[in-house]
Amino acid sequence: MKTVRVDPAALPVAIIGANGMLGGELLKACTRSDFPVTALDLPKFNLTNHEDVAYQLKKIVPRYVLNAAAYTDVDGCEEHPGLANAINGEAVGVLANACRDIGAVLVHYSTDYVFDGTDPAGYAEDAAPNPLSVYGKSKLEGERLLRASGCKYLLIRTSWLFGPGRRDNVVEKIIARAQQDGKLRLVNDRWGKPTYAKDLAAVTLDLAAQEKSDGIYHVTNAAPDAGITWYEFGAAIVALVGLKIPVTPCASHEFPQAAARPVHSLLANTKLPPLQPWREALQDYVAARRGIA
Numbered sequence: 001m002k003t004v005r006v007d008p009a010a011l012p013v014a015i016i017g018a019n020g021m022l023g024g025e026l027l028k029a030c031t032r033s034d035f036p037v038t039a040l041d042l043p044k045f046n047l048t049n050h051e052d053v054a055y056q057l058k059k060i061v062p063r064y065v066l067n068a069a070a071y072t073d074v075d076g077c078e079e080h081p082g083l084a085n086a087i088n089g090e091a092v093g094v095l096a097n098a099c100r101d102i103g104a105v106l107v108h109y110s111t112d113y114v115f116d117g118t119d120p121a122g123y124a125e126d127a128a129p130n131p132l133s134v135y136g137k138s139k140l141e142g143e144r145l146l147r148a149s150g151c152k153y154l155l156i157r158t159s160w161l162f163g164p165g166r167r168d169n170v171v172e173k174i175i176a177r178a179q180q181d182g183k184l185r186l187v188n189d190r191w192g193k194p195t196y197a198k199d200l201a202a203v204t205l206d207l208a209a210q211e212k213s214d215g216i217y218h219v220t221n222a223a224p225d226a227g228i229t230w231y232e233f234g235a236a237i238v239a240l241v242g243l244k245i246p247v248t249p250c251a252s253h254e255f256p257q258a259a260a261r262p263v264h265s266l267l268a269n270t271k272l273p274p275l276q277p278w279r280e281a282l283q284d285y286v287a288a289r290r291g292i293a
């Protein structure tokens with residue numbers, strides 16, 4: 001089937017959460033590809049200020065709204081369920097209603113944590129969600145309100161997101177711990193699929209350039225169907241940055257966390273061409289960070 005693309009210059013885009021990890025990559029990708037872009041984030045744009053959200057979007061009149069804003073501290077959500085639901089749930093409904101009113105397409109990002117991770121075969125786009133944590137429940141509520149709003153949307157679920165822009169991103173955390181302790185112990189009994197924020201941003205703009213607005217997508221870097229463990233991911237990070245330290249596997253019960261996490265956190269992409277393999281994406285990230293470190 002022929003892919004029809006629009007001229008990016010004719011596609012004004014608004015990015016919400018533009019200072020975040022994914023938001024930052026979306027902003028760079030829009031700038032590189034000549035999409036006219038408006039960047040929105042705290043403190044001037046607060047998703048929990050409902051009237052202002054609708055007012056600002058009506059002023060900008062974007063064709064695509066990319067919502068990369070969220071309360072992403074998974075364990076923090078257990079402590080602050082009201083805030084989690086306000087940002088990850090209710091606010092998505094407000095945004096979706098505003099997008100419907102101005103005829104914009106809302107691209108909203110969700111998570112593997114809407115699934116319970118009990119199925120080692122993984123989860124296709126139409127699998128039934130069953131979140132284990134407050135974070136997962138709040139993100140599922142956002143999905144529900146989005147779908148109920150009647151706006152045109154793309155709902156993109158992703159997992160194990162890494163990329164520059166935040167010192168607390170998972171790859172930097174692993175490198176910092178390895179450097180500090182001179183050794184690493186990493187969980188080897190939870191499986192997932194890493195996603196490079198730069199690749200996810202590129203897919204998003206590709207879908208927008210095709211004027212897609214047709215439902216749910218699962219986007220991760222290519223990985224075995226059974227996923228990889230944190231131990232495998234960490235060992236690859238350590239090798240790529242050239243640290244000569246021991247990396248040993250351990251069980252997740254050795255690192256208790258407030259929020260329950262899915263064991264097989266495996267998003268199956270059945271709709272889009274696969275992204276580059278996760279090791280190549282990680283290599284890209286490490287090469288880019290050499291330039292900035």
Ligand SMILES: NC(=O)c1ccc[n+]([C@@H]2O[C@H](COP(=O)([O-])OP(=O)(O)OC[C@H]3O[C@@H](n4cnc5c(N)ncnc54)[C@H](OP(=O)(O)O)[C@@H]3O)[C@@H](O)[C@H]2O)c1
Nearest residue numbers: 017019020021022046047069070072109111158159160161
């Ligand atoms: N990180 C992951 O591993 C992962 C995995 C699966 C799915 N996802 C999803 O992917 C998306 C992007 O995640 P990310 O890791 O890039 O997020 P992030 O780095 O935590 O960035 C989130 C952004 O949202 C902003 N924000 C928070 N509350 C807001 C509010 N009330 N109004 C406006 N902006 C607000 C944050 O500002 P402050 O920094 O000032 O709070 C930050 O700039 C999210 O939907 C997330 O649920 C992430």
